[in-house]
Amino acid sequence: MDAQIKKLENLVCLPGKKIQSCDVKRLTAPGENYGSLMLSLDITAEGPNGPEKISLVAKTVPPNEFIQELFMTSITFRNEIVFYKQIVPTLQEFQRENGVKEVIDFTPKYFGSRLNLTGGESVDENGALVLENLKIQDYVTLDSTAGLDLGTTKLILADLAYLHAVPLAYKIRKPADFAKNIKPFLNDWTPNMHSTMKELISHLIDQLEQIHPFKTRLLDSFEKIKQYFPAREPFATIAHNDCWVGNNLVKFQGSTPIKNKLLDYQIASYGSPARDIVFFLFSSVKNHVVKKHYDHLIEWYHRMFISILEDLKCDTQQFSLDAFKNELDIEARDSQFGHIAFMLYPLFAVRKKVQDLSDISPQNIFHEDVTDLHKEKFIFVVEEFVKRNWV
Incomplete structure (x- = not known):
């Protein structure tokens, strides 16, 4: 398929x-991204100081x-554009208003977006969201089958803490603005492949x-x-809902992880931060x-x-450990076993067996035959959930 x-x-x-x-190429291989087509844009632009590569x-x-x-x-693509274009700047300005100098920067920089070419409200094949290319800044995608070490885990948990706590503070301090500027773009999403997935997991x-x-x-x-489990107060905030290895890009200094960028906000919803923590870990x-x-x-x-x-000047008494x-117990029991399974x-798909995005169908999106690493992880998840009385 030609990229353009x-x-x-x-x-x-x-x-x-x-x-x-502009040289446009496919950015991700089959299996690295299911929800969108990712393209690299190598641009030559003329500026005040002459030609520049971007x-x-x-x-x-x-x-x-x-x-x-x-x-x-049709819904999630629009919501993700709003996340980068509106929600992130809104939260950054809220932090600055409260004297925070180092505002949130766990997302790639935004360079433009559109839903279509006509200016209407519908999403079509010409929709696009343009962001900085983090890979040329030495950010890397980590192996989803290997699992993250302690240092990288804490680095990503820090980003999740900011993703959860800053909008929660905004909701507490400016409830009407939160209801207008953020909450309408947080929608619950459930994959409509329930019966297929249940058969695979049963097998x-x-x-x-x-x-x-x-x-x-x-x-x-x-x-x-x-x-459907309604969001619970007082913890309800932005929940990413898809924070796994592949949606993080990490920069290392030697073998030490020093910076992370959290990607893919297309299925962000209004819910508990515990949802993301259980799923990620x-x-x-x-x-x-x-x-x-x-x-x-x-x-x-x-x-x-x-x-x-x-x-951000919030009373934290109701947010005790x-x-x-x-x-965590509620989210693990109500939503996260099925999500992880x-x-x-x-996560553990054999890349050479994964179909190209344009060829994926309900019949071939996932394979019944799983790897030994997949089995090992599934056993671990089951045993931990049973031990904690989460299933």
């Missing part, structure tokens, strides 16, 4: 510069009706003797993925790190969360 973007000069915002040429990326509408329906693209449980005794409990818990972190450091990581995240609220642990399929 029409009327690029009207899409990309480069003040004081004029685009002379590297950007464009997130575009997936060329596949099945994927568009699965991800509710996987049958292959694993260690967890077969829990089959009924596990499938009952998986059923909750199609239920049990889908993306090394098993032994979760086993050894779970309590430490929860307490570390919570301290970050509270300190951010305090910096015990209250947050209760949130579903996501382990793309």
Whole structure:
């Protein structure tokens, strides 16, 4: 499939510069991104000091009706544009108003967007969201099958603390503005492949003797993925809902992770921060790190969360560690077993078997045959959820 973007000069915002040429290429390989088509834009622009090379990326509408329906693209694509264009600047300005000098910067820089070429409200194949290319700044995608170490885990948890706490403070301090500027663009999303996924997971449980005794409990818990659980106050805030390894780009100094960027806000919703913490830890972190450091990581995240609220002049009495642990228990039981079980399929997919985005269908999106690493992670998740009485 040829990669192209029409009327690029009207899409990309480069003040004081004029685009002379642009080389457009596919950015991600099959299996690295399911919800959109990612393109690299290598731009040559003329500015006050002569020609300049600028590297950007464009997130575009997936060329596949099945994927568009699965991800509710007509809604989620618009919401993600609003996240970068409106919500992030709003939260940054709120921080500045309250004396915070180092405002949130866990997202790529925004360079332009559109829903279509006509200026209407519908999303079509010409929709695009343009962001900075972080990979030329030495940010890297980590191996989804290896799991994250302790240092990288804490780095990403820090970004999640800011993602959760800053909008929560905005909601507390400016409830009417939150209701107008943020909440309308946070929509619940549930994959409409419930029966297919349940069959796959049932078959996987049958292959694993260690967890077969829990089959009924596990499938009952998986059923909750199609239920709606309303957001609970007072913790309800922006929930990312898709914070796994592949949606983070990490920069290292030697072997030390020093900076992270959190990507993909298309299915962000209004919900508990605990939703993201449970999903991230049990889908993306090394098993032994979760086993050894779970309590430490929860307490570390919570301290970050509270300190951010305090910096933004919020009363934190109702957000105690015990209250947050209760949130974790509720989210793990109500929503996260099915979420994690579903996501382990793309996380551990054998890349050479993954279809190109344009060819994906309900019949081939996930394979019934799973790797040994997938089985090992699934067993770990089940045993941990059983131990914690989450299933």
